[in-house]
Amino acid sequence: MAAGNKRRRYANGPPRPKYLAGVDADRAVMMILALAAEVSALRERLDTHERLAAAEQPPVPDAVERYAPSEEVEAARAAARRALIDRVTRVLLEPDSVRVRAAGESQE
């Protein structure tokens, strides 16, 4: 959670307003996870299309299903998944100090 030399990803200022609470928020997060999986699958399907096109193969459904990524392609996709997870979970896993401010509570 240490910022290190990375850009700061949480803004100073007034607390984030409160929105969902309790079980509803939990369910919403689980729905977002499922959507994130779908976004990731869509991105990989698009990547398959592009790589087939680059190899001058028509990206018809059969070709998409048969496509087997090389280790290099799989490594690039793993990095893209990791980046997507990082973006989607940023708020869920934000440091306690940010969350406490967002909830309008004192840390003391």
Next chain:
Amino acid sequence: MAQARHAMLIEETHDERARDAFIASLREYTMAEIYPQLRKHYDEVLAPRYAARHGEAPASVDRVRAIMEDSPFYMGYSLLVRGTQELLWDTVGEAVERQLPALIDKAEALRAGKGSLTLDATLPLPNYTAAVDIHVMPGGFHTDITANDVFAGALYDRGVHLFAFGGLGPLNDELGVATAAAVRKQFPDLAPRRVLDLGCGAGHATLPLAEAFPAAEIHGVDLGAPMLRYASARAAALGHAIHFTQADATHTKFPDASFDLVTSTLLLHEMPRPAILALFRECHRLLRPGGVMAHHDLLRWPDDPFDAFMMAWTTRHNNEPYERASGTLKFPEDCAAAGFDAADVFIVSQAGAYLEEVYQVSGIRGARKR
């Protein structure tokens, strides 16, 4: 690490594979990256803050729980891991359901070959299994959703591979390989004629026993019929002749002194203490003199209150309510109570593989019957 293909493993479309990959990435992210950060956050921020207020370090699991459940970071982590778990079963489940009739046909054809399958539709399900679907896997290991069902086995075989993000090996068998290797190393003179794997599930730890003891007749028992149907077909697909029987590991119907080696892998931590003690007694009954029982599971429960709290995460969040029982077994006393001699107990720690890397408390222990 890609899962090794075999004839019973589900076929997946491009997009199903992509969803799976996302879930495995989520698992790896939470376990390999976020989990260590929780420890650091506790050590550097939460525990010192508590100590400054109360004049002492948090000394009990209850104190740690109060601290952690007040931490949005920990609660976010917990929601993410629980949410990933539910998404995992739902995602793989959709792919299994789509091809279930074909999988059932394939299983029937494969089972016509080597090995055997003996089911018992009248077998009562113990309350501790009926009440909770472990790992939050809908239907558990035992629910039939259709005739000749293999759903639970197909779901678990693919799901546990994603859960461990490949860490159990291409055939999900590394824990079983370690169990077999530890027994061979510990008892080089043991040449078993009959071997029994208790709570064998999909057979991930049963097949390594066949590899390690090629001259032996290998048996597996489990409570779950859909798991056993899948296990027997998977074993045949991988070229092994294994005998699978639906039975309660604490009360099998095999005769006294009919096995030379009885094993379990990751079974004990899903059982309450009285059932574990009954299982030890059953092992003693089933073994011939000179025979060995070997159980691969948690060796101890952590002393450190933070480690103990995090160890219990699965109890609270992953439907594994009895996990603590296996970590607090008394060796050699609990084996002695089952009839083994206290001097014949053995413990092999640092057995390797996924569990050891995450928790550092697993290994193999058991006893040899005089």
